[in-house]
Structures are given as C-alpha cells and as structure tokens.
Amino acid sequence: MHSSKIWGMEKLEMIDLEGNLIHGSLQSHFSGLKNLRVLNLGFNQISGEIPNSISQFKNLQVLNLAGNHINGSIPRFLDNFGDLRGLYLSFNQLSRNIPIEIGYKSDFRGQLLQRYDPLSNHHSPKSKTFMGNYIEHMASY
Secondary structure, eight states, rough: OOOOHHHTTTTOOOOEEETOOOOOEOOSOOOOOOTTOOOEEOOOEEEEOGGGGGOOOOOOOEEEEESSEEEEOOGGGGGGGOOOOEEOSSEEEEOOOOOOOGGGGGTTBBBOOOOOOTTSSOOOOOOTTTHHHHHHHHHHH
C-alpha cells in the first residue's frame, strides 16, 4: 500500500510502526485519520520537525515519536489533545523548551526529553512492550 493512502483512512484508530526503519520527514499535511487514537512511530529514522498537521488528530491518546532524529521544539498544540495519556518524545534532538501546559495534564504519562548517547555502553532504549503497556493501561480505565 502506498504510504499516502494510509493518511486518508478515516476509520483507522491505531498506527503502530515502531522500529521499522522508516526514514525521512513526517508529512507536513495529514489528511483523514479523524479517529486516530494511537500514533506510534517510535524508534525509526524520522527526521525534521513535528508538523502542525498532527494537531488535527482530536482523539489522539498516545503519540510516540521517541528514538528518531526529530528536531525543533515541542509544539504547543500537543496541549490541545484532551484525551492524551502518553507522549513519548525522548531520544530525539528536540529543544528543551517544553510548553508548560503539557505538565498540567492529570492523566499524562510519558517521556519528553531524554537523550540517548549511541557511543555509550548502554543498550538501545527501545521499549519492546510499548503497545502491551498501552493496552494494559487503557484496560484499567
């Protein structure tokens, strides 16, 4: 399936493509995906900034972009997701300016800015149980 077709699937609720060696930048314009609740693109080779077009995902509960090559600042629109439960942006090249509004979410969980040093002796920070943890967390509601 051509990747541009995915972004037009209005009934799609979850995209889990963690660790698939996806490279390039995120599309600056997303169309469709009105029901998307989980966008997990963690631990790929995605570069560039977080596009403002992600702000259209009004039902987003989990955004995982950790472990990529994303730069720039954390967008303020992330505070507009009323159901956001998990925001994972660690292990990128994001600036340390975190919008203060994000910290006020009562049910918020996630790692915003944690850095990974590939020259250290530490193993990869990739969580192999990300979706399992998310499903377990959602079942507790």
